[in-house]
Amino acid sequence: MKFAHIADVHLGFEQYRLPYRAREFARSFEEAVDRSIEEGVDFILIVGDLFHSSRPSPGTIQEALEVLEKPKKAGIPVFAIEGNHDRTQRKVSAYNLLERLGLLHLIGLRDERVENDFLTSERLGSKYLVRGTVETGRRSVEIHGIKYMSAAWFEKNKLTEIFKPEGDAILMLHQGIKELVEKMAGIIPDSQRDYFELRMKDLPKGYRYYALGHIHREFVTSYDIGTLVYPGSLQRWDFGDYEVRYRWNGRSFIPEAGTRKGFYIVEDFKPRFVELKVRPFVDIKLKADEETAIRELQRLREKIPREAFVRLDISWEKPYDVSGFRRILEVEHLYVRARFEGKKGVPGSGGLPEPGKYFTPVELKTIRLAGEKDFNEVDAVIELFLKGEEETEPTLTDEKSAIKVEPVERVKPEGPKPKKPSNILAWIGGGDED
Numbered sequence: 139m140k141f142a143h144i145a146d147v148h149l150g151f152e153q154y155r156l157p158y159r160a161r162e163f164a165r166s167f168e169e170a171v172d173r174s175i176e177e178g179v180d181f182i183l184i185v186g187d188l189f190h191s192s193r194p195s196p197g198t199i200q201e202a203l204e205v206l207e208k209p210k211k212a213g214i215p216v217f218a219i220e221g222n223h224d225r226t227q228r229k230v231s232a233y234n235l236l237e238r239l240g241l242l243h244l245i246g247l248r249d250e251r252v253e254n255d256f257l258t259s260e261r262l263g264s265k266y267l268v269r270g271t272v273e274t275g276r277r278s279v280e281i282h283g284i285k286y287m288s289a290a291w292f293e294k295n296k297l298t299e300i301f302k303p304e305g306d307a308i309l310m311l312h313q314g315i316k317e318l319v320e321k322m323a324g325i326i327p328d329s330q331r332d333y334f335e336l337r338m339k340d341l342p343k344g345y346r347y348y349a350l351g352h353i354h355r356e357f358v359t360s361y362d363i364g365t366l367v368y369p370g371s372l373q374r375w376d377f378g379d380y381e382v383r384y385r386w387n388g389r390s391f392i393p394e395a396g397t398r399k400g401f402y403i404v405e406d407f408k409p410r411f412v413e414l415k416v417r418p419f420v421d422i423k424l425k426a427d428e429e430t431a432i433r434e435l436q437r438l439r440e441k442i443p444r445e446a447f448v449r450l451d452i453s454w455e456k457p458y459d460v461s462g463f464r465r466i467l468e469v470e471h472l473y474v475r476a477r478f479e480g481k482k483g484v485p486g487s488g489g490l491p492e493p494g495k496y497f498t499p500v501e502l503k504t505i506r507l508a509g510e511k512d513f514n515e516v517d518a519v520i521e522l523f524l525k526g527e528e529e530t531e532p533t534l535t536d537e538k539s540a541i542k543v544e545p546v547e548r549v550k551p552e553g554p555k556p557k558k559p560s561n562i563l564a565w566i567g568g569g570d571e572d
């Protein structure tokens with residue numbers, strides 16, 4: 139019994155507003171599916187965030203169709219759950235379209251009973267719990283799962299009461315799990331709880347394989363309950379998701395290897411990583427004067443492939459002109475972040491006021507949502523204002539690399555929650571408040 143475990147494909151993600159990056163995300167998906175077919179898998183799992191948005195464009199839907207026709211032709215079933223990026227608040231999601239075309243099978247809680255060769259349903263309150271089944275030779279495997287849900291939802295609904303595995307079964311979840319995120323990133327302060335919705339004790343026991351998504355970094359671990367796997371995103375997500383980081387120690391650049399990108403082929407419940415070649419992201423941290431910076435970047439240039447995306451974090455006690463650095467590091471995409479202490483506090487030179495002082499938590503969250511590279515979280519923002527922060531399911535918790543936590547303090551809103559809902563459009567447009 140062999141299957142592919144893919145997650146966080148993010149079709150349609152025009153990273154840094156570059157349409158060709160969306161095509162690269164699509165190409166990685168195609169490569170993962172091609173490799174899975176070559177491997178002769180019995181089925182493919184897509185564990186959430188197939189799309190970058192819950193409203194993919196026609197072009198993005200077409201990319202999904204073109205790739206998913208391949209396993210369909212090869213007679214390989216695909217099972218999927220929706221992630222935080224692509225689930226919809228409405229009745230029909232893009233996944234329902236794909237299912238209607240016979241390109242995948244949607245697992246989880248649904249309003250209607252579904253019965254076919256690959257899906258069975260069980261009544262659960264007012265819903266149906268829809269599960270996948272695959273027969274391979276003499277073996278039969280059940281595929282359970284549920285779409286991305288908020289921490290608030292899990293307060294009221296216990297996975298251990300919903301899922302009772304029997305025989306060989308797999309559980310698909312697109313969530314952050316506290317202990318696993320901390321194993322990857324270290325202890326995350328309590329004030330920044332956005333990075334998990336579940337703890338290990340919330341997971342139902344008895345599954346042979348926990349097929350996870352949501353965290354964009356590849357990670358495998360085994361707890362007493364079994365093998366838990368995050369395949370990570372197929373392409374590099376941001377500069378926190380670097381291939382290599384060069385950190386200046388005052389004398390030389392020390393390279394640190396980053397993460398690999400790809401997906402898992404799982405044979406008899408043993409995962410094997412399949413690495414995909416993706417565009418390199420290089421992160422450079424340099425604290426030096428102008429002369430040293432120019433000399434050292436010229437040296438480093440040899441080591442950086444032309445097609446790389448590079449972020450250069452540069453700082454020094456006195457300001458100097460960094461505009462020429464683009465000619466030194468002639469790479470596909472260069473993002474320079476300069477921080478000169480001498481400039482600190484001078485109006486108009488980048489010293490922003492502390493955000494917590496001027497905005498309510500709901501407003502801060504809106505600003506964060508609206509500030510995304512490609513803003514398509516209108517639904518989430520509207521919901522945020524209608525319901526306030528606590529009830530809203532975060533839609534972007536896995537931004538900013540899988541695990542980097544943004545220093546936004548989460549204070550419970552007191553009194554009337556949304557302060558000035560009418561101003562939301564003004565902020566999004568960057569216009570004036572009243």
Ligand SMILES: [Mn+2]
Nearest residue numbers: 146187352536
């Ligand atoms: Mn994702």
